[in-house]
Amino acid sequence: MKRTMTIILVLVVALMLYVANQTQAQGSDTPTATPTGHAGHHPGTEATLTPTPTADDHADATQSPHTGDTQMGGMGMMEMMTMMEQMKAKMDAMMGMEMSEELRAAMEEMRSMMDMMMSGGMMMDAGMMSMMEEMKAKMDTMMGMEMSEELRAAMEEMRGMMDMMMSGMGMAETEATAAPSGMEGMDMGGDGGGHAMEAISSAGVPPATENVGGQPLEYTVVDGVKVFELTARPVIWDILEGVKVTAWTYNGTVPGPMIRVTEGDQVRINFTNNLPEATTIHWHGISVPNSMDGVDGITQKAVEPGETFVYEFEARPAGTFMYHSHVDSDIQVGIGLYAPFIIDPAEASSTSTAPDVDVTLMLSEWRVVDGQTYPAMPMAGAEPNYFTINGKAFPATETINVKLGQRVRLRLIGIGQFSHPMHLHGMAFQVVAIDGYPVSEAARITRDTLNVAPGERYDIEFVASEPGTWLFHCHILHHVTNDGAEPGGLVLAVNVTE
Numbered sequence: 001m002k003r004t005m006t007i008i009l010v011l012v013v014a015l016m017l018y019v020a021n022q023t024q025a026q027g028s029d030t031p032t033a034t035p036t037g038h039a040g041h042h043p044g045t046e047a048t049l050t051p052t053p054t055a056d057d058h059a060d061a062t063q064s065p066h067t068g069d070t071q072m073g074g075m076g077m078m079e080m081m082t083m084m085e086q087m088k089a090k091m092d093a094m095m096g097m098e099m100s101e102e103l104r105a106a107m108e109e110m111r112s113m114m115d116m117m118m119s120g121g122m123m124m125d126a127g128m129m130s131m132m133e134e135m136k137a138k139m140d141t142m143m144g145m146e147m148s149e150e151l152r153a154a155m156e157e158m159r160g161m162m163d164m165m166m167s168g169m170g171m172a173e174t175e176a177t178a179a180p181s182g183m184e185g186m187d188m189g190g191d192g193g194g195h196a197m198e199a200i201s202s203a204g205v206p207p208a209t210e211n212v213g214g215q216p217l218e219y220t221v222v223d224g225v226k227v228f229e230l231t232a233r234p235v236i237w238d239i240l241e242g243v244k245v246t247a248w249t250y251n252g253t254v255p256g257p258m259i260r261v262t263e264g265d266q267v268r269i270n271f272t273n274n275l276p277e278a279t280t281i282h283w284h285g286i287s288v289p290n291s292m293d294g295v296d297g298i299t300q301k302a303v304e305p306g307e308t309f310v311y312e313f314e315a316r317p318a319g320t321f322m323y324h325s326h327v328d329s330d331i332q333v334g335i336g337l338y339a340p341f342i343i344d345p346a347e348a349s350s351t352s353t354a355p356d357v358d359v360t361l362m363l364s365e366w367r368v369v370d371g372q373t374y375p376a377m378p379m380a381g382a383e384p385n386y387f388t389i390n391g392k393a394f395p396a397t398e399t400i401n402v403k404l405g406q407r408v409r410l411r412l413i414g415i416g417q418f419s420h421p422m423h424l425h426g427m428a429f430q431v432v433a434i435d436g437y438p439v440s441e442a443a444r445i446t447r448d449t450l451n452v453a454p455g456e457r458y459d460i461e462f463v464a465s466e467p468g469t470w471l472f473h474c475h476i477l478h479h480v481t482n483d484g485a486e487p488g489g490l491v492l493a494v495n496v497t498e
């Protein structure tokens with residue numbers, strides 16, 4: 001669906017993006033996200049930090065078409081199509097006027113060029129640009145010919161429309177060349193983009209009713225089995241004040257709810273898919289039977305929209321795990337289909353005594369442009385511009401409040417597609433478990449920075465020996481920005497009080 005894209009498909013996509021854009025704009029006026037008041041999730045540093053320009057601000061700026069200095073988003077594409085239709089209609093009207101043979105021939109030629117452009121799939125690429133240049137030159141030649149006042153006025157009007165379209169396209173082209181991150185929107189001409197470049201539709205997506213993700217999921221016990229209910233569904237999720245994403249979630253939060261059980265528990269998850277697309281759940285790192293591994297096309301048929309699938313397995317081994325989608329995972333996981341899964345040991349041992357503070361932190365990335373959400377990927381044009389810990393970018397990240405002398409465990413989970421060297425200020429920590437498996441005391445290493453790669457889990461522990469507000473943050477420093485403005489992203493505060 002790249003090169004052979006027909007004009008119909010493009011129109012449909014453009015319309016969808018337009019609708020999505022409108023819905024998003026409306027959505028931001030709707031009261032959202034009732035805070036649930038879970039302890040330990042009150043951002044304590046918000047007051048001291050200035051929120052950065054948000055995607056919503058950009059969205060407002062791009063609502064007005066014809067400015068020529070806006071990006072070619074879905075709106076621009078729509079605009080372009082409308083303008084072309086108008087030009088075509090104008091041409092038809094002009095053809096009915098009196099004119100010389102020469103002028104009529106030139107007009108007919110231009111008309112067929114227009115047809116060619118409109119049927120060529122509207123690729124905003126160099127080919128289209130050069131065709132427009134050609135049309136413009138032809139128009140200039142025609143303007144030099146003799147014609148009626150009426151015809152000249154119509155011709156001038158058409159010429160102005162052409163200029164407007166070209167300045168719009170020129171902007172898109174310049175951006176794409178200047179910075180890969182400028183390739184968002186309707187760049188469908190290339191081979192590199194594909195579906196990855198399309199915005200996630202926010203049409204009809206309701207605002208989230210919860211504001212904190214990763215909270216423990218309640219269960220019922222049926223014949224000794226712990227039964228959990230999960231539903232995948234899209235919501236509009238706040239990653240930062242004023243910055244909303246269209247997220248695909250488990251039970252309406254990012255991350256989805258934490259499943260926390262004890263080693264050896266029999267666990268059943270009744271999973272319903274209320275997404276617009278098929279999906280599965282993979283239980284990352286847990287020793288499940290093969291048929292429960294949640295891999296589309298390998299261990300099961302994907303769960304279609306509206307369908308339910310029952311996952312059941314014995315929870316083992318103990319450790320820090322997660323669950324996430326395994327269908328179109330480069331898109332679905334990036335936009336929120338992930339959650340923590342903690343299995344506590346059946347018997348406490350010297351390496352697994354419960355810490356005073358136990359916090360799970362899932363690290364991920366987002367791409368938000370003009371108020372629209374795109375799946376973030378490590379490729380040109382799809383790079384993230386927002387970075388989140390448990391679905392929130394600093395200063396909306398949670399503050400970890402601890403008392404002097406308490407032992408703190410942070411369970412770090414890399415669920416995005418980028419690595420994050422996480423650095424703690426003020427105190428060193430020990431790596432007590434890797435990918436869920438305990439590190440023996442003799443083998444533990446002491447660090448103050450630890451790289452968390454995609455898919456990895458590290459349990460780190462430290463004793464809060466120094467009072468004060470200490471930062472814990474990614475040391476790829478672009479990852480501590482919100483759309484390029486620091487501070488933001490993968491930063492949280494550890495607040496140690498006496």
Ligand SMILES: [Cu+2]
Nearest residue numbers: 420474476479
């Ligand atoms: Cu990072």
